[in-house]
Amino acid sequence: MGLVLAVDIGGTNSRFAAFESGPGHKLVMKETVWLSSVEARSFDHLMEMLAASDFPYSPSDFDVTVIAVAGPVIGGVYCNVTNVDWDVDFRGGYKKYGFNAAVLINDFAAQAYACRTPAVEGCRIIHDVEISPIGTVGVIGAGTGLGHCALVPVPVSELGYVPVPSEGGHISFPCQTADELDFCEFVMDKRKISYCCGDEVLTGRGLNMLHLYLTGEDLEPKMVAEKMKQGGKTLEWYSRFTARCCRNYAITVCATGGLYIAGGIVAKNPFVIEQSVFMEEFLDSSSMGDLLKQIPVFLNDNQESGLYGAALRGVLHI
Template sequence: MLALGIDIGGTNARAAVVEVATGRLLASAKEAWTDRTPENVVSVVQALVSKVTAGHELTGVAAGVGFAGMLRGDVVVNAPNLGWRDVDFGGPLSAALGRRVRLVNDLSAAAWGELKAGAARGASDSFTVFVGTGVGSAIINDDVLLSGATGVAGEFGHTKVLADGGRLCGCGEHGCLEAYMGGAKLTEWMAESGIAGTPADLERLALEGATPAKGLYDFAVGHLALAIANQVTVLNPAVLVLGGGVLLRCPGIIKRVTTVVMTRASVTSRSGLRIALAELGDDSGLVGAALLGR
């Protein structure tokens, strides 16, 4: 059995034919944006889909679409990377592809991919945290993605680390975890503090005890670790999946998160907890979208 997955990110679009039983990509194609208007995005995706589906039997198979943005059904409410607000995307895309489409948040898609074909394989309850440019999470409870009343549940990056004020986040609010720990905002904060380089450079300096690197690192990573431990207490997942470019390039962050979760999450919620690193890399969203689309 085959599935069709599409991943629409801030820099490119990807499409793939996925084998449902294994999550394996049988064909995939990618194209970087030169024009981010909804009309062009639809035509780029249409071309990618005809390329990957050639030679595969996918008649009547719906497409799952992982989308980097806030969604309500077929409507993209807000996609800062594409500059979209309140765009009906599902309708035109479905018409262009001649098949039903299901839009899902990219992080939800990635969490689903990891649950069905990656690090959380075999589990029904997972809490997935990705730290890359931003900080995101997805909650799967008893094989169902938690979406909340208006579809924005799991916005873990926008939980606050201070009761009042704090650094400005990309979402427009102050004091969000992402405003400190998201790769883009952390790099800004480093530059303001006279620290050059990437979050991995910050980690190296901090672990050597250099100031002010250690102060920034301890604040950001300490809050990330405690926030994850508290979510484990609330959600009692079977698997905590950690992924994203910043996390996977900073072994010190993974170590700190693991230690704090295993000492500060409640004993009952963490007993039996498995902590695993995301396994599917850049493909998790594509695989998850395909499997959710079916």
């Protein structure tokens, strides 16, 4: 038995959970608390916010703390967190926070680990084909940022898989038509950026940009999502763009072990992937159509799955 503190720091929320671990990587969530990443001025301030919350544990109570952060993790000890104005820096050690042991991982590595926990037991099936037991698992999702990670089979590892994080949300967006290229030029001009990437298209701010381009309405992302419930061009484009990025990543990692769509936007607005255009676009490949037909697709709408994934990584450390 061991006690794990799992932390999932995103651009909007920072989630904390205490887990008990048991034989066979069993996880039991005990207590959770959600704090605002936006209100935190630094990681130190976030830990002060945790201490002031009603979370009934202190960091020293845990055998290991695993912190999943949005952004590239350097050397396992540093991350300049994407979409907030602070970093997590353990280069000088982590003892000052009271941790007995600490592990820093990418937030979508945690989402990938979560695919081997009860967090995905209630996943919605989008493309119902057989899962390959030896296939790579792909995870992709958009919220404040666009995350990717693959879980690759490695039989000699303790879990049987290892996560391969990615910053694929920052590569050039896959435009295919003149109108889409015009949209990307629009985003580049509005955002004053050198190229258009998935982080600027599929995220919350991307919803704002897409709707503004298509309709001239400058609305908050939540309002855009409400409007999309009624259908229309913004929904059609967003659904197609989501499917295209899912298709590209599924092909990139040969995700015959399943492609899991996570992240806040689609989880909260599942109608995005209920559109016929979604599966039409996902399966549309003249060269890899047969592969795509063999890739199961799931929607993971469990908002605490990142905590389960971080906890599993902690169990592997104990």
